[in-house]
Amino acid sequence: MALIDDLRRAAPRGQVRSEPALLRAYAQDGYTLAAVEPRAVVWPASAAEVAAVVRVLARHRVPLVARGGGTSLSGGATPVGGGVVVHLSRLNHILGVDTDAAIAEVEPGVVNAWVSQAAARRGYAYRPDPSSQQACTIGGNIGENAGGPHCLKYGVTLNHVLMADVVWADGHESRVGSLSGDGEGVDALALLVGSEGTLGLVTRAWVRLLPLAEADATVQAVFDTVEDASRTVSDVMAAGIVPAALEMMDQLAVSAVERGQFRVGYPADLGAVLLVEVDGLAEQVADEAAEVQAIAARHRVRSVRRAASPAERTLWWANRKTAFGAMGLISPDYYVQDGVIPRSRLPEALDAIGQVGRQRDIRIANVFHAGDGNLHPLLLYDGRDPKDVQRVQAAGHEVLDVCLALGGSVTGEHGIGVEKREDLAHQLTESEMAFQRAVKAAFDPLDLLNPGKIFLP
Amino acid sequence: MRQHDRDSSEAGVAAEALLAEAGHDRVAVLPVGAGVRHRRPEGAWDGIPWISTKFQSIRRWAVPDFSVEADAGLTMASLNAELAGRGQWLPAGTPDGGADTLGGLVSAGLSGVWAGGYGLIRDRILAMTVATPAFGVVRLGAPVVKNVAGYNLWRLYWATHGAFGLILTITWKLAPLPRAAATLECAGDGPGLAAAFAEARRWRSAANAWAALLLNLRGPRWTLAGVAHGGDAHVERLRRELGATVQPQGDLGAARAQGCPVAWQARLPLAGLPPFLEWIARSGAHGLAELQSGVVWGFRDSPDPQRLDEVAALARQHGGSFRSLSEPWPAPSVPAAEGDMWRRLKASVDPQGVLPALGGDAEGKR
Numbered sequence: 001m002a003l004i005d006d007l008r009r010a011a012p013r014g015q016v017r018s019e020p021a022l023l024r025a026y027a028q029d030g031y032t033l034a035a036v037e038p039r040a041v042v043w044p045a046s047a048a049e050v051a052a053v054v055r056v057l058a059r060h061r062v063p064l065v066a067r068g069g070g071t072s073l074s075g076g077a078t079p080v081g082g083g084v085v086v087h088l089s090r091l092n093h094i095l096g097v098d099t100d101a102a103i104a105e106v107e108p109g110v111v112n113a114w115v116s117q118a119a120a121r122r123g124y125a126y127r128p129d130p131s132s133q134q135a136c137t138i139g140g141n142i143g144e145n146a147g148g149p150h151c152l153k154y155g156v157t158l159n160h161v162l163m164a165d166v167v168w169a170d171g172h173e174s175r176v177g178s179l180s181g182d183g184e185g186v187d188a189l190a191l192l193v194g195s196e197g198t199l200g201l202v203t204r205a206w207v208r209l210l211p212l213a214e215a216d217a218t219v220q221a222v223f224d225t226v227e228d229a230s231r232t233v234s235d236v237m238a239a240g241i242v243p244a245a246l247e248m249m250d251q252l253a254v255s256a257v258e259r260g261q262f263r264v265g266y267p268a269d270l271g272a273v274l275l276v277e278v279d280g281l282a283e284q285v286a287d288e289a290a291e292v293q294a295i296a297a298r299h300r301v302r303s304v305r306r307a308a309s310p311a312e313r314t315l316w317w318a319n320r321k322t323a324f325g326a327m328g329l330i331s332p333d334y335y336v337q338d339g340v341i342p343r344s345r346l347p348e349a350l351d352a353i354g355q356v357g358r359q360r361d362i363r364i365a366n367v368f369h370a371g372d373g374n375l376h377p378l379l380l381y382d383g384r385d386p387k388d389v390q391r392v393q394a395a396g397h398e399v400l401d402v403c404l405a406l407g408g409s410v411t412g413e414h415g416i417g418v419e420k421r422e423d424l425a426h427q428l429t430e431s432e433m434a435f436q437r438a439v440k441a442a443f444d445p446l447d448l449l450n451p452g453k454i455f456l457p
Numbered sequence: 458m459r460q461h462d463r464d465s466s467e468a469g470v471a472a473e474a475l476l477a478e479a480g481h482d483r484v485a486v487l488p489v490g491a492g493v494r495h496r497r498p499e500g501a502w503d504g505i506p507w508i509s510t511k512f513q514s515i516r517r518w519a520v521p522d523f524s525v526e527a528d529a530g531l532t533m534a535s536l537n538a539e540l541a542g543r544g545q546w547l548p549a550g551t552p553d554g555g556a557d558t559l560g561g562l563v564s565a566g567l568s569g570v571w572a573g574g575y576g577l578i579r580d581r582i583l584a585m586t587v588a589t590p591a592f593g594v595v596r597l598g599a600p601v602v603k604n605v606a607g608y609n610l611w612r613l614y615w616a617t618h619g620a621f622g623l624i625l626t627i628t629w630k631l632a633p634l635p636r637a638a639a640t641l642e643c644a645g646d647g648p649g650l651a652a653a654f655a656e657a658r659r660w661r662s663a664a665n666a667w668a669a670l671l672l673n674l675r676g677p678r679w680t681l682a683g684v685a686h687g688g689d690a691h692v693e694r695l696r697r698e699l700g701a702t703v704q705p706q707g708d709l710g711a712a713r714a715q716g717c718p719v720a721w722q723a724r725l726p727l728a729g730l731p732p733f734l735e736w737i738a739r740s741g742a743h744g745l746a747e748l749q750s751g752v753v754w755g756f757r758d759s760p761d762p763q764r765l766d767e768v769a770a771l772a773r774q775h776g777g778s779f780r781s782l783s784e785p786w787p788a789p790s791v792p793a794a795e796g797d798m799w800r801r802l803k804a805s806v807d808p809q810g811v812l813p814a815l816g817g818d819a820e821g822k823r
Contacts, residue, residue: 101728145605152602158609159580174794179726180751180777182568182577182616185790186799186815190612194605211665234521240544240633281664283690340601344521372602373522412603424606427599431592435806436607438591442802454607 003060004040007084010052013045014090026067026085030132031075032383033335033393034418038065038079043087047165047173047203053086054201055171063448066197068109068137071130073336074417076144076196081451088139091203094118102209103162103179108139108202112146115207124209127154130413131321139202145194147413149245149320150277152371154210156413158193165204166192169444179206191439196415197450199443213279216244217289218313221274221296221304222266226250226366228299229272230346233370235295236276237343241288245277246371247320250350253365253378256326262318270302274370275316323367324378331363331380335392338414339403343373352402353377360395374412375403397423421456468512468528468625472588476623479505479811480590486811488619490561491532493718495786504811507623509560515539516626517600524583524600526628529560545631548575548668552745552754553719560624566616566780568722573749574668574686581630585611589622590807600628616780617789620813621806635668635686641701647677650738654731656681657748663698664691667749674737674744717743718757720783721765725751729775736771740764757783788816 007016018040027035039062044050057064063083070077079085092109099122104115112133115126129148130136136146142164147156154160163177166188177189192199223229229248236243249257254266254273266273274296278288289306296304307313327334341349350366353375357364365378377399381392400410400423410416410423425433437455440447479486485504509530517526520543527536533549534556540546548571551557557567562578563585569578584598597611598604613621641660645652653672660670660683668686672679683701685692696703725733730751737744742759746752755768769779781787791799796817803815 098728101726103726145609147603147605155576155580156603156605159576168795168798172794174792176792176795178724178776178778180724180729181726182566182579182724182752182778184616184778184780185792186617186795187612187615188792188795188798190609190615194609199608211661214665237523238521240636242633280666281687281691281694283694284687287688287690340599340603342519342522342524342601344519369603374603408601409599409604409606411605412601413605415605416607420606427606429595432595432597435589435592435595435597435610438805439608439610439802442805443798445801 003062006056006060007040007042007053010056011042011044011049014049015043017041026079029070029072029075029077031073031078031417031419032333033389034075034078034080036078036080036082038085039083041085041087043090045090047091050086050088050091050201050203051167051171051173054167054169057084058170058446058448061446061448063451065450066139066143066201068140069111069132069135071132071136071140072144072417073338073414074411074419076415076417076453077140078418080418080453086201088137095204097122097209099124099209101179103206104209105204105206106138107204108137108142110138112136112138112141119209120212123212125212126160126207126209127151128157128160131324138205138207142193142202142205143195143197144413144415147369147374149247149369152246152369153242153244158190160208161189161193161205162208163206164189164192164202166200166202168200169446169449181208191443194415196417196453198440198453199449215282215285216277216279217285218307218316219276219289219292219304220307220316221276222270222302223272223274224300224302225271226350227347228301229274230350230370232274232296232299232301233346234344235298236292237371239291239295241278241291243276243371244279245275246369247275248366248368248370249273249320249323250366252363253323253367256330256365257319257323259329260322260326262315262322264316264319275320327365327378327380333381333383335379335381335396337375337377337379337396337399338411339375339400339408340412341373341375341403341406341408343371345406346370346373349375349402349406353399356395356398356402360391362392362395372412373408401426416454418453421454424454425456466625469586469588469594472507472623472625473593475505475507476588476590476811480809483809484811486623487813488560488564488623490530490558490564491556493556494561494565494782495784509558509624512625519600520545523631523633524602524628525631526584526600526626527559528626529624530558532556532558533562540631541634544634546634547581547629548632549578549581551719553717553756559627563614563624563627564616564618565782565786568724568750568752570669570671570747572752573670573747574666575632577750579615582611582627583630584628585614585624586626587614587622587624590809590811591805594625598628602630618786618813620789620803620815622812637688637692638668638684638686639692639703641683641685641695641699641703642680643701644678644680647679647738650679650731650735653679653681660699661748664695670748672734672746672748674734674742676741677738679738719754720757720759720781721755721768722780722782723753723768723772723777725753725772725775725777727751729777733771733775733777751777788814790816
């Protein structure tokens with residue numbers, strides 16, 4: 001066990017474990033359709049230990065997978081290439097929140113929501129807010145270029161990370177990016193964000209904070225049909241309103257969340273519900289919220305109203321953000337997809353996805369970031385039936401084919417991981433794939449960092 | 458695999474032919490835009506120019522989706538003139554209102570006066586089509602507002618002066634034109650900028666999202682201009698609370714340096730902005746700062762515009778970045794710790810070295 005001994009020497013304040021029962025727990029992440037046990041799990045206790053661990057693994061030619069909250073929905077933290085899981089949960093400190101500079105300095109194991117909460121206490125916000133924000137970590141967010149409902153107005157993780165300390169594949173370290181947010185020369189940080197842990201490991205990050213808006217308002221609109229809700233989305237955007245968030249759930253999705261912990265009391269026979277959040281100066285918010293309500297009224301809305309209190313607004317959002325988990329209340333298993341289409345093609349996309357479900361005899365609930373065309377069809381199945389698993393995987397690929405046919409992308413925020421390698425090869429040409437592979441080869445020539453991700457072998 | 462493996466546009470065909478010729482003859486390719494910023498590299502140069510301004514079309518404008526794909530040779534002013542007809546715009550104007558091409562903006566890494574209210578120009582890029590020696594014409598990114606399919610390759614082309622290929626088209630995320638706009642102004646005299654910073658803090662607390670919040674410095678005199686985009690009620694509230702003069706056109710007012718060319722651009726962390734601007738004011742230079750984003754520009758009508766090295770060193774000392782826009786363009790710097798990785802990537806994309814080179818490490822450039 002020379003490797004394990006070397007890892008223990010590299011991380012003396014950390015921990016190295018390799019018991020079979022524990023390894024099983026690290027065989028997969030939030031994507032449950034692939035599982036491979038690692039050889040060991042290491043919890044380094046500092047950035048220096050992370051670098052030492054990576055150097056040991058490079059010397060032994062053993063691959064590694066960095067892991068944060070393990071919430072990846074594309075298998076980003078699943079060790080399909082074997083090797084060792086480098087768990088960054090002990091690097092979990094918020095090192096500073098500087099409101100003069102509007103920057104938070106954090107370690108990679110810090111949970112997304114902790115940053116938002118620390119910033120909010122000082123009148124600021126960290127805007128990327130994936131639905132898993134109570135569990136996912138900043139390191140994972142950087143690796144996956146995470147989004148969330150409020151990225152419609154404020155942008156994804158790439159737009160909010162200023163600088164980072166990185167351990168590269170051979171274990172050497174450097175600082176990339178700039179506190180100013182726009183450094184000089186080549187920009188390794190931009191490649192690193194969204195690289196799914198295949199180019200380097202972030203051990204510290206400086207993220208941008210934004211002042212909290214003076215006012216906000218959330219409008220809830222209940223429709224009899226998805227088509228009416230989709231037309232409302234198009235008209236809100238066409239009116240020149242840029243909502244902070246614009247979310248939609250269809251009937252099946254609502255039927256699940258209404259069985260969960262955060263019940264809003266939506267009617268059981270609705271077609272779709274929209275949540276539209278606007279923020280800014282008080283006068284602007286009042287005008288825009290009223291206009292959103294008026295637009296919904298032009299599209300046969302059944303009911304439309306503005307949240308009457310912060311508590312009501314919080315309930316509406318909690319209901320929406322727990323939609324994925326709520327699928328467990330109506331199905332033994334669910335498979336969440338993540339495709340993007342041009343927003344104006346929303347009705348066509350939903351029709352086509354419905355057709356996939358009917359052809360494959362699979363129930364599909366739809367929860368999505370309607371404002372930016374980012375769809376999250378939830379395919380319901382029974383994982384105990386191997387044929388059901390095959391059908392749902394095939395249907396997932398067909399959903400992504402729909403997105404590509406409409407001029408979109410196979411992933412808006414979950415990443416390629418192990419799940420969508422084949423779909424990426426559908427989206428890109430051979431030359432474009434070769435360019436992508438050239439980056440991986442340049443930064444990790446021995447293919448030791450999270451191998452088996454993004455690219456088919 | 459997607460079937461259309463080659464960009465069959467005229468620009469794509471021409472770019473591939475030019476790169477093939479350069480590779481065959483072992484000569485350098487020099488990307489040229491409108492020529493309003495950098496001079497060509499000094500000394501004898503016997504390469505082939507790639508004149509991007511031969512191609513100036515809007516390729517695809519998805520009006521309901523607020524996105525547009527335009528040729529790199531189109532100027533930003535031309536693009537915005539077209540977009541305005543449908544109530545949209547690309548909030549990316551440089552302070553001198555320069556006739557930059559879209560490709561030039563990207564290659565030089567320019568920031569605009571709307572960076573505080575609308576984000577950096579860079580963050581509005583959704584996709585690009587580029588011509589590379591090794592991979593031919595490729596599309597990077599996707600024409601949708603969210604996309605994490607693979608590495609962010611289009612970011613290789615930001616501020617790297619064509620070192621990784623020729624930019625053919627850029628797809629942008631657009632914004633709706635504001636329904637109402639007004640510029641509020643106040644002015645003061647030195648010595649020092651304490652009064653200006655105090656006023657700016659008061660303005661930021663009155664509205665934490667100005668479309669632009671600009672401090673114009675000319676010797677001892679300063680002008681603070683806040684551009685509000687929104688409705689009449691909100692502009693009236695700001696005028697009442699701030700006691701500022703309202704410029705009815707909603708233009709950048711006295712802060713705008715229209716017609717006066719930019720000599721350099723810096724970007725400072727917000728904490729480093731005050732000492733940097735104090736130095737600019739003391740030096741008597743003509744500068745303009747967008748106070749929400751930390752972007753600062755210096756102009757060629759400054760009394761001593763040749764002190765670029767001093768300005769650059771000061772910006773870096775305060776944790777910022779610096780770009781000269783008047784000298785021959787610099788090779789993009791590569792930190793020593795990342796040198797091998799970048800050289801391998803450059804060799805993969807440009808194996809014969811026909812594109813502009815990467816530079817070495819530049820100490821203190823973080």
